[in-house]
Amino acid sequence: MIDYLIVGQGLAGSCLAMQLISAGKKVLVLDTPAQNRSSLIAAGLFNPITGKAMSRTWMAPEIFNWLHEFYPKAEQLLNNKFFYRVPVYRPFLSVQEQNEWMAQSADVNYRDFIETIYTGATYGHQVHDHFGGMVIKQSGYVDVPAFLEAARYWLQQQAAFEVDAFNEAALQIDERKIEYGPWQAAAIVFCTGTAIRNSTLWRGLPVQPLKGETLTIKMTSQPEQIYNRGVYIVPSGPLSYKVGATYEAHNLTEEITEAARMELEQRTRELLRLPFEIVAQEWGVRPTSPDRRPMLGRHPEWKNVLIFNGLGTKGVSLAPYFATQMAQWLVGGPEIISQVNIKRFKALYSKP
Template sequence: MLVDYILVGQGLAGSILANHLINAGCSVMVFDDPLLSNSSKIAGGLYNPVTGRKMVKTWNVDNLFGYLTDYYPKFQQQLEADFVNDIPIYRPFISPEELNEWMGKSADIDYSSYVKAVHNSSAYGNQVNDDFGGILLNQSGFVDTGKLLDASRIFLEKKKSLTQTYFNPADLKLNEGFASYQGIKCKSVIFCNGHKSLEQQYFGWMPLRPVKGELLMIKTEEDLRVIHNRGVFVIPLGNGICKVGSTYDHQNLDENPTIEAKNVLVHKLNELVKFPYEIEYQLAGVRPATKDRKPIIGQHPEFKNLISFNGFGTKGVSLIPYYAMQLTQLLTEAGSIDDEVNIERFFSLY
């Protein structure tokens, strides 16, 4: 069997990259073991142009959001699914000083396109603690990653482009100009398998810094029309169900929910919201973050037909579409990868 590219992993990175390659006229075979963990399935799925405690623009936001706001609606239409939710994010201010800062920023051309409104008094006081007002962001929302992955799996199965089994690197044969795996010959093998790359001989040297994240699913009778985000995010999924997260743990990297994380989330949630809720259940997963918080993309320093498309961490929904486009252009049109995410920045570690 001959295909252009083998992809390892059908998480968010593998699914979106496969879609880009297929749309560019390439044939792919995606290997995904359903028995292995997949942090994409439980991700918060936020795309948020203003993030962090200091509320600054997401890194490379103009390029990322200029692309993803057009890409995701087309992607869901192609998959005949419904997983994109364009919804404002509301971030309460914690002080009058923060309010004053954002009154100025909202008029700044660098920020104005991402700001829907700046409230100088409580706007959602029946739902959250926002005595100093807050900022309402646009070009924001969330992707239901579980629905996306299910729809992508069905799409790939129809194209006979998905093999649901473990990819064993020991069976990978590398040759000049091509690679082969269990009877499948391809130009390159692209690893989109998250922190599992650290367990493999080819990319185990990369400075991935896996981080465990835990979420709560809660139920409330409150009618939420925005995503509340301060300390934790509260994403309304419909029918009173909300996703609340997230925690960050670099030490304990199993996928078992913990009472410690639950207590942290409940404490932060109670600081933010006023409405009553019930906890339905808790989820945990391990994200493939990196030490410099940027992805690692490009060819292996020695084996040129092995490629990393990895390290998207907590902002995968925002980062992956744009860099899937870049990698696809590199593979099909002799494009290039941004220096900030190029794997070459870590070649000295190999």
């Protein structure tokens, strides 16, 4: 019998499967890889200072310390290169912003993540940075498609992956085991992203879809950093860069849009001085939660039905840390922290 049947081989499912297998558990991952649109189009940026307010991201010390340990080990295990440490340069828009970050850089909560503050144009040959900018450290990107492909190949070598368009109606659950097709498992973990909204088991869980669109651009010159102001510009191949992203919670059409293209192109021109050519546009839908925290835990009725979801726009940084936390919990370790435990939504998905 399998210990854990994992549905979905995006960032959540891949990281969790790797951690459970390393803990000695027998795992089988089911997925149809082409459907992982959120993971496959991701630029893979990890950045400890984010958002419009440019604040330190939630649990940054713990999460970033672990991702810098997890991905290099994963590269060795999977025999592939997909983890890149690259500084992020964010230009300032005013002297006031420059002064605010000069003060902020001395704050104990920020000094581990800010490399340098520049008070004058530094990369002016590449970006508009008349007022200088700041260099953020502990940042970089993961080549997500390369990571997922390497993880899938490794899982296949462990006899731990099968291509399957999961059909929940065919799932049989009792207190002792899970049965699905030819497989029996002690438990099942749903790592299906926004597809969880079609689940009858998780009907009331408030997974919110957030559509994002990105551009791929070509340039004749290579940026010296990852640039991030209005858009991010992240390497995706030789002189090829991913630009993103839009955030759309209402118009969830499964297609690219001209409005998103125009928005991203305008923001890119406002940031870059370098000429560029748009060569591709892609879309995906991210799974988010009302409080922008991941969703981990156990079904209220079936104790052998579990979930790892809601990674949103920060899956590259959140997945390794919380996959590790969940794997440790499943093998008898500490309880999942309350901020991500789905018990916080109990009133929304439990039967009255």
